[in-house]
Amino acid sequence: MLRIEPRTFRGTRDFLPSELIPRRRIVRVIEEAYRRYGFQPLETPAIEYLDVLTGKSEENDKLIYEIRRARGDAEETAESAIALRYDLTVPLARVAAQYATLPRPFKRYQIQPVWRADRPQPRQGRYREFVQCDADILGTESPLADAEILALTHEVLTALDFEDFRIRLSSRKFLAGLAHVVTGDVRHFGAFCRCLDKLDKIGWDGVESEFQANDIPATAARSLVTQLMATGGESPDFSATRKLVGSNAAALNGLAEIETVYTAALDLGVSRRSLAFDATLARGLDYYTGAIFETVLPGLPHLGSLTGGGRYDGLVATFSKENVPATGTSIGLDRIQTALTQLERFKAEPSETQVLIARFDDAGVAKSLELAATLRRAGVRVEIWYDNDRMKKQFAFADQQQIPFVAVCGPDERERGIVSVKNLATQQQVTVPEADLAAHLHAALATMGK
RNA sequence: GUGGCUGUAGCUCAGUUGGUUAGAGCAUUGGAUUGUGGUUCCAAGGGUCGGGGGUUCAAAUCCCCUCAGCCACCCCA
Numbered sequence: 001m002l003r004i005e006p007r008t009f010r011g012t013r014d015f016l017p018s019e020l021i022p023r024r025r026i027v028r029v030i031e032e033a034y035r036r037y038g039f040q041p042l043e044t045p046a047i048e049y050l051d052v053l054t055g056k057s058e059e060n061d062k063l064i065y066e067i068r069r070a071r072g073d074a075e076e077t078a079e080s081a082i083a084l085r086y087d088l089t090v091p092l093a094r095v096a097a098q099y100a101t102l103p104r105p106f107k108r109y110q111i112q113p114v115w116r117a118d119r120p121q122p123r124q125g126r127y128r129e130f131v132q133c134d135a136d137i138l139g140t141e142s143p144l145a146d147a148e149i150l151a152l153t154h155e156v157l158t159a160l161d162f163e164d165f166r167i168r169l170s171s172r173k174f175l176a177g178l179a180h181v182v183t184g185d186v187r188h189f190g191a192f193c194r195c196l197d198k199l200d201k202i203g204w205d206g207v208e209s210e211f212q213a214n215d216i217p218a219t220a221a222r223s224l225v226t227q228l229m230a231t232g233g234e235s236p237d238f239s240a241t242r243k244l245v246g247s248n249a250a251a252l253n254g255l256a257e258i259e260t261v262y263t264a265a266l267d268l269g270v271s272r273r274s275l276a277f278d279a280t281l282a283r284g285l286d287y288y289t290g291a292i293f294e295t296v297l298p299g300l301p302h303l304g305s306l307t308g309g310g311r312y313d314g315l316v317a318t319f320s321k322e323n324v325p326a327t328g329t330s331i332g333l334d335r336i337q338t339a340l341t342q343l344e345r346f347k348a349e350p351s352e353t354q355v356l357i358a359r360f361d362d363a364g365v366a367k368s369l370e371l372a373a374t375l376r377r378a379g380v381r382v383e384i385w386y387d388n389d390r391m392k393k394q395f396a397f398a399d400q401q402q403i404p405f406v407a408v409c410g411p412d413e414r415e416r417g418i419v420s421v422k423n424l425a426t427q428q429q430v431t432v433p434e435a436d437l438a439a440h441l442h443a444a445l446a447t448m449g450k
Numbered sequence: 451g452u453g454g455c456u457g458u459a460g461c462u463c464a465g466u467u468g469g470u471u472a473g474a475g476c477a478u479u480g481g482a483u484u485g486u487g488g489u490u491c492c493a494a495g496g497g498u499c500g501g502g503g504g505u506u507c508a509a510a511u512c513c514c515c516u517c518a519g520c521c522a523c524c525c526c527a
Contacts, residue, residue: 007518010518010519059524059525059526060525060526062451063525063526087527114527116525116526116527118451118524118525118526119451119524119525120519120520121520121521121522122520123520123521124521124522124526125527126525126526126527127527130527131527132527133527197525198524283526294526294527302522304525304526304527305526305527306527307527308526308527330527331527332526332527333527334527335526335527336527358485358486360485361485390483390484390485390486391484391485391486391487392483392484392485392486392487393487394486394487395486395487395488396486396487396488397487398486398487399487399488400487400488406486406487408485408486410485411485412485420485420486422486422487424486424487424488427486427487427488429486
């Protein structure tokens, strides 16, 4: 018999309990923040029709996983070709176009995996299957919506105890205006953005040669952007920025929006040090039309962005006659987990069980089951021991699994109607009346913060 | 997609100029210890040396191919 080698597909991972337990806690923090901001949940299928997913961003079409059946019976037509979703934004736009009954504004959050066929790199928090936590607001052009997305991002990262993070803010309109100012030609917009985006990686000399390679006046561009950077950052001087871009309408327009978003974000509680206006932020996804933002950790520069998003007022219209303005962000669960791991703040937790009821002897089985039932009804997370093993083995198990308490009910205890409860961390063992066991554990767990 | 590095036990690794039956630590299981974990001691199990081909009397070791993993870039969450 041929044995199949057990393995996982490149860029995908199993989440064993000791990793999943703290990972789910992160998800809970994010979800609670989303709910506090008034977002409603949405889930969509992992599989979408290919034509729904493609054509939004040329670069990314190449990274879409198409699905091919191992034993396809019919030839796939363009309409029936299917693929794994690449992000959650495009499915959302599809949903917005497909259901006329959705409220406006429509605020939804969605926490689900997406798949991209690029090369995995764990140190950078990059995988082929990863979970995005998206929050988006459809149906308003108001900059307050963009500001609320920034505040939400700030709130989540703060709740996760990130001490130093930077939300970079810019605008597609502003960048388009800049590109026009520098090159006199809007067609250079894409190349202009890509070059600029590389600044923090390859420095100005590198960017200048990139500009030249793309027929963009390098010296002029460098001079303008250098000055822009001086007026931006964590305490931006927007009136100084305005003077630099002159009379270009798109640039002025975009800048005004940035300023409004920035100010409203501060009003919503975003700290100055965590928010920066950054003219070198470009972002790749082609569907962004207005404000764009992403979050990085200055302490972990090799890591990709923790969050990324922006305004995409034209996307829903690719599925509908109706044009629905939209803005939102994606928080990368795996990036967050990677960051916390590298900051040594992500601790493995093998079990959530609070008490193990040991099996002392056969005669005590019924009593143990009764105790377990009572405790479970009282909301305690309980495990029982199934086999007739020695105490040593049962305690060793509880220790390994970091189960805080072991309850033993042997002949002595049974005779007196009590239970011995040992706290494995303090090594202290007490006896409590059977009837008080739940109350005792609740109190003890509460003082331990569990 | 481009470039580089690395593959030996579940994990981290050692293995001499190619030389007998491939080792260690950790982990696992059992015992020392039949009412109680972490320490200690003893023992055991666990290996297609990533896979295939080649050179050789002889390959974990040298050569070729291939697969996988990692790192940087690209891009992004």
